[in-house]
Amino acid sequence: MRMHNAAADEHCGIAQAAVITGDWWNVLVLREIARGHVRFDALAAELGLSRKVLTERLGRLVASGVLRRSLYQRRPVRYEYLLTDSGLALLPLLVAMQDWGDRWVLGDGGITATAAQDGAEHARVHALAGTRLAAGLELPSGDGTDHPVVAPDAATTVLFTYPGTGVDWSDEPIPGAAGCTLENRLFRDAWPEFRRADVAVHGISSQLPYEQASFARTEAIPYPLLSDAQHRLAAALRLPTFRGAGRLHLKRLILVVDRERTVRHALFPVEDIPHAVEEALRLATTT
Template identity: 85%
Template sequence: MRMHNADETCGIAQAALVLGDWWNVLVLREVARGHVRFDALAAEIGLSRKVLTERLGGLVAQGVLRRSLYQRRPVRYEYLLTDAGIALVPLLVAMQDWGDRWVLGDGSVTATAAQDGAEYARVHALAGTRLPDGLELPGTQGADVPVVAPDAAATVLFTYPGAGVDWGEPIPGAAGCTLENRLFRDAWPDFRGAGVDVRGVSTQLPYEQEKFARTEKVPYELLSDAQHRLAAALRLPAFRGAGRLRHKRLILVIDAERTVRHTLFPVVDIPHAVTESLRLAIDCARTRR
């Protein structure tokens, strides 16, 4: 691609060269979702083997993907994000937010969703899908923590916009994060008694999560998705509020095999959603036994 001389010092133009076109963006989207092998990528995107080979080769050459050998006979590779590729993940989530708001939505900022909208359909389509292996996020102590508790019969994973945030102008659906955490805290003995773990996730930084957890005596893990790895992996709905991209409130009930069994979204009645997630998680745990 020939560029105007002025583009040589333009970061936007240089990034556009790396992203290239529609197919490159979709390849990166799928790798971020955990589809890292050639056949899985081809199936998810619908690309011919020839075109996909070209796109993967270009992204490797640009330094955003790297090949990792997982089979010798015949030779097979996985395509993994490099540090440069991981740095593109927030851009992918920002693109999704823009598309949800301005193309699929009416342009308004909201932390909830309509039941006939794309975000609703995308979240509820997660039921029956398996979370990518090795998906971890920073916990309140800074160390990475598995998104799904490895020793639990089921995990309730809930995302929330942010606790203790000054939203300025009211954003529909954004308020209630402290209440939600308190309700999960109070129900914690019932969850643990059933062999169910709980994970709370927001895009707040680990030190912000730690301060909140300490103040509110939160007994379960609070994880930071500030780098948007979970949002990209599951294509979770987001909105921009109080200076950053934030998760919309939803709840996933995940079994011990990392498969999403139930989705609650949008969460409008927070007390009911916490109670319902406990009921669904207990049923999920009993099924395992």
């Protein structure tokens, strides 16, 4: 079969991006590095790829400027493979690919902010139990600073993702999308109980920090609202998303994470919001 000549499309951004990401293994290598598997042996184990092929793919991605090598051991020499700014800019593409696959390949093509109990998204989220979040994973907040996703000074952190506050879903009603203001208010009202139990609460959406800050002021939200507009957390945990109102939104779920950044419990899908908030408190105080 005749191979396509990318040079003929030298002015086409799609063609040039495909040179880097169009290879099956390149995409999966980037997926695993986004998940925090940044060392060679971890990548080989996750991908089931031969050392020769993995070395070749990593070399190509470093040469293209998507990855950089960082020395972590001198004898013998060992490197971690980290995303550059160019590589981080690919995360929205990876999440969009996942969203497309969830909807059109693994799903029936419909748009929903929930999930079937026997679906791929349900299985993927519940498989997070026992997963350790990468050290140094931070997201921006409305106060102009980056916050650790897992609070370092709390015994447990409850992470709840939600589609977005102040979004008008009336033109495209999507099952499970509404209710984000209610959810935040319920966590706000239960905040004193979480604090007494040494449990941090972080709300996370794909909204921009200034949008979250405006909502937090209006509703007197006492805990941080973190922005995953760049989809770093979504890529790191392969979180389910849906497209609506012009952007990708995180589906509503709750993770209970211990001080060592290990996910202990996952609640998904979240359909009974008041019960889910109560359950999050119960699980966080019994972890």
